[in-house]
Amino acid sequence: MKMEGSQTQEQTNEWQEAQHQAEPWEEWESKLVKYSLIIGVAALVVFGALVNLFVLP
Amino acid sequence: MAEEKKWYTGMFSTEDWWSFWIGLFFVLVGLIAAATGVDISGWVIGFEKWVDISNALQPDHAGMMSGISSLIVSYIIFTIATCVGAYFMGMDMKKYFWAWTIIFWLSAIVYVLSRHAYIQATSIERADFGIGWSLSIGGAHYIVALFVGLLIGNLAPKSFREFMYHGARPEWFIKIAIVFLGCKLGMKVVDSAGHALTLLLVGACATVAAYLLFWPLVYTLCRKGFKLTREWAACLASGISICGVSASIATGGAIRARPIVPVMISSLIVVFAVVELVVLPPVLTYTPWFQEPMAAASSLGLTVKTDGADAASGAITDQLMRTRAQQELGVQWEEGWITSASVMTKIWIDMFIGVWALVLAMLWLYYVEKRHDEKVQKMEVWWRFPKFVLGYFIAWIAVGVLGMTVIGGEAMDWGIHPFESTGRHLFFILTFTSIGLVTNFRKLAEENMGRLALAYGLGLLLIIIPLGWIIAYIFHNGMMPPTVG
Amino acid sequence: MSVKNMSFYHDGRQWIARDEDLEVAAPSLTDLDGKLREEIKSLYSPQQGTRLTVNLDFDYSTIPHWMIQYHPYYMHRRLEFDY
Numbered sequence: 001m002k003m004e005g006s007q008t009q010e011q012t013n014e015w016q017e018a019q020h021q022a023e024p025w026e027e028w029e030s031k032l033v034k035y036s037l038i039i040g041v042a043a044l045v046v047f048g049a050l051v052n053l054f055v056l057p
Numbered sequence: 058m059a060e061e062k063k064w065y066t067g068m069f070s071t072e073d074w075w076s077f078w079i080g081l082f083f084v085l086v087g088l089i090a091a092a093t094g095v096d097i098s099g100w101v102i103g104f105e106k107w108v109d110i111s112n113a114l115q116p117d118h119a120g121m122m123s124g125i126s127s128l129i130v131s132y133i134i135f136t137i138a139t140c141v142g143a144y145f146m147g148m149d150m151k152k153y154f155w156a157w158t159i160i161f162w163l164s165a166i167v168y169v170l171s172r173h174a175y176i177q178a179t180s181i182e183r184a185d186f187g188i189g190w191s192l193s194i195g196g197a198h199y200i201v202a203l204f205v206g207l208l209i210g211n212l213a214p215k216s217f218r219e220f221m222y223h224g225a226r227p228e229w230f231i232k233i234a235i236v237f238l239g240c241k242l243g244m245k246v247v248d249s250a251g252h253a254l255t256l257l258l259v260g261a262c263a264t265v266a267a268y269l270l271f272w273p274l275v276y277t278l279c280r281k282g283f284k285l286t287r288e289w290a291a292c293l294a295s296g297i298s299i300c301g302v303s304a305s306i307a308t309g310g311a312i313r314a315r316p317i318v319p320v321m322i323s324s325l326i327v328v329f330a331v332v333e334l335v336v337l338p339p340v341l342t343y344t345p346w347f348q349e350p351m352a353a354a355s356s357l358g359l360t361v362k363t364d365g366a367d368a369a370s371g372a373i374t375d376q377l378m379r380t381r382a383q384q385e386l387g388v389q390w391e392e393g394w395i396t397s398a399s400v401m402t403k404i405w406i407d408m409f410i411g412v413w414a415l416v417l418a419m420l421w422l423y424y425v426e427k428r429h430d431e432k433v434q435k436m437e438v439w440w441r442f443p444k445f446v447l448g449y450f451i452a453w454i455a456v457g458v459l460g461m462t463v464i465g466g467e468a469m470d471w472g473i474h475p476f477e478s479t480g481r482h483l484f485f486i487l488t489f490t491s492i493g494l495v496t497n498f499r500k501l502a503e504e505n506m507g508r509l510a511l512a513y514g515l516g517l518l519l520i521i522i523p524l525g526w527i528i529a530y531i532f533h534n535g536m537m538p539p540t541v542g
Numbered sequence: 543m544s545v546k547n548m549s550f551y552h553d554g555r556q557w558i559a560r561d562e563d564l565e566v567a568a569p570s571l572t573d574l575d576g577k578l579r580e581e582i583k584s585l586y587s588p589q590q591g592t593r594l595t596v597n598l599d600f601d602y603s604t605i606p607h608w609m610i611q612y613h614p615y616y617m618h619r620r621l622e623f624d625y
């Protein structure tokens with residue numbers, strides 16, 4: 001069955017399910033978020049410094 | 058019957074590959090022209106600013122043929138090229154041909170009318186045109202094309218709208234244009250300017266930081282703020298923070314989400330991208346961002362969430378900022394650099410989608426779902442890799458290397474300019490018209506889309522745009538477009 | 543037979559995997575995999591100690607037409623069943 005066109009009832013069901021059946025936050029999610037942010041901030045600081053010192057006018 | 062997926066699967070049947078083939082075919086035509094001196098590329102139609110409409114059309118190599126002949130030849134050649142692609146992609150040829158024809162000629166008419174000197178001439182150009190005033194709206198043709206597309210896409214009868222979808226392929230058209238854009242950076246290498254390589258490097262750095270900051274913050278907002286399931290939160294986080302529809306689909310596939318999830322999210326992404334496309338370019342041009350044009354453009358690559366809308370917003374910003382610079386600063390920035398900056402960050406983001414999808418797939422399969430019968434295939438990184446990016450880099454390297462060696466800069470510019478500049482602009486306006494045609498604001502009125510739109514909008518306003526601006530500034534501050542002359 | 547290629551899609555309520563020989567449906571992928579494993583076992587009676595690889599290619603034509611241009615495919619799953 002193709003999902004072309006409006007799927008209003010199906011979308012309503014899906015959206016309600018998305019909100020009412022949310023799984024509890026788990027430890028691995030904390031780790032995923034924490035480590036991504038740590039590496040992201042580190043990349044921003046290190047690359048940012050290198051780029052500003054050696055590359056940008 | 059399903060077949061085992063190989064590395065070459067889809068090479069002649071997917072739109073991504075066909076932007077590679079068509080883009081590089083015309084780049085090759087330009088290279089042959091440059092190498093031999095035989096003019097097989099100068100026919101590409103250019104749309105000039107005018108007061109006398111007989112001057113509105115001109116082939117890239119002026120004098121090669123009349124303007125109207127150039128327009129007809131361009132239509133014929135690009136129709137053949139895209140129809141070949143459409144055929145191998147299994148499209149309904151009759152519908153594609155007619156929808157494409159309407160889009161081409163509609164875009165051409167809009168382009169001509171919008172280039173009137175009273176609309177687009179800068180204050181410096183008025184004397185040349187013999188006019189006392191002008192609106193100086195650089196890029197007006199793009200905005201008009203977008204709105205004409207939106208009018209048809211939202212108000213025309215449903216059967217006509219759906220018919221036009223067959224030819225409205227904004228992602229395909231913009232990817233062809235981006236392959237042509239690779240030639241521009243190749244020419245910059247020939248000119249020994251370090252701009253191109255600098256842009257490549259800083260774009261990569263910005264992308265790494267953006268991925269690792271955007272995604273976890275938006276994911277947390279969706280899970281803890283809006284109490285969404287992991288399936289929804291992951292797809293929405295990717296859609297808002299990485300690259301819109303493609304990231305949403307890639308993430309949905311990676312975490313084995315039901316397809317309805319990325320479908321609903323993608324409907325929103327397309328609408329928001331158009332709103333950003335209209336709002337952000339004037340915001341960047343008429344605020345202190347004007348002092349940092351390359352950083353401003355790079356921020357578009359980080360904040361506008363489809364390839365088409367990002368390149369389109371870069372093109373509008375390019376026009377608006379160059380017009381303002383010429384009028385207020387008396388400086389003529391070289392065309393295409395601001396566009397290139399917006400595209401470069403998006404290209405890096407596109408390249409990393411496959412890697413991020415692989416990371417999420419492994420996480421979900423091995424730690425979340427714990428499905429031990431299923432194996433994650435590392436080939437997913439290649440399968441999801443945007444093939445048009447290969448075309449972009451091949452064009453860049455080919456033009457750069459050959460222009461510095463056997464062909465020479467001047468000959469290379471002569472041969473490749475019709476596609477690098479004129480052809481690129483043509484495919485840009487086709488993209489704008491098509492974006493308008495496929496953007497359906499009715500989606501926002503559908504039940505429960507309002508709350509999804511709120512989650513999307515808050516993520517964009519509170520996280521993506523502010524952080525995107527900071528990251529773009531850190532990695533691009535002080536960079537200016539090269540000047541002409 | 544050591545490799546089986548099938549296509550699959552989601553019809554809005556459940557996942558469906560199919561080829562010329564069989565069709566299996568289930569509300570979750572975990573259930574689908576389990577059912578598929580059993581159906582293959584009953585249909586082909588694989589020998590003890592053998593491994594069968596099942597490549598499940600998502601039928602991308604079921605995704606709305608306007609979305610296909612943004613990304614080349616949805617997902618490709620590789621299952622390995624040990625009997």
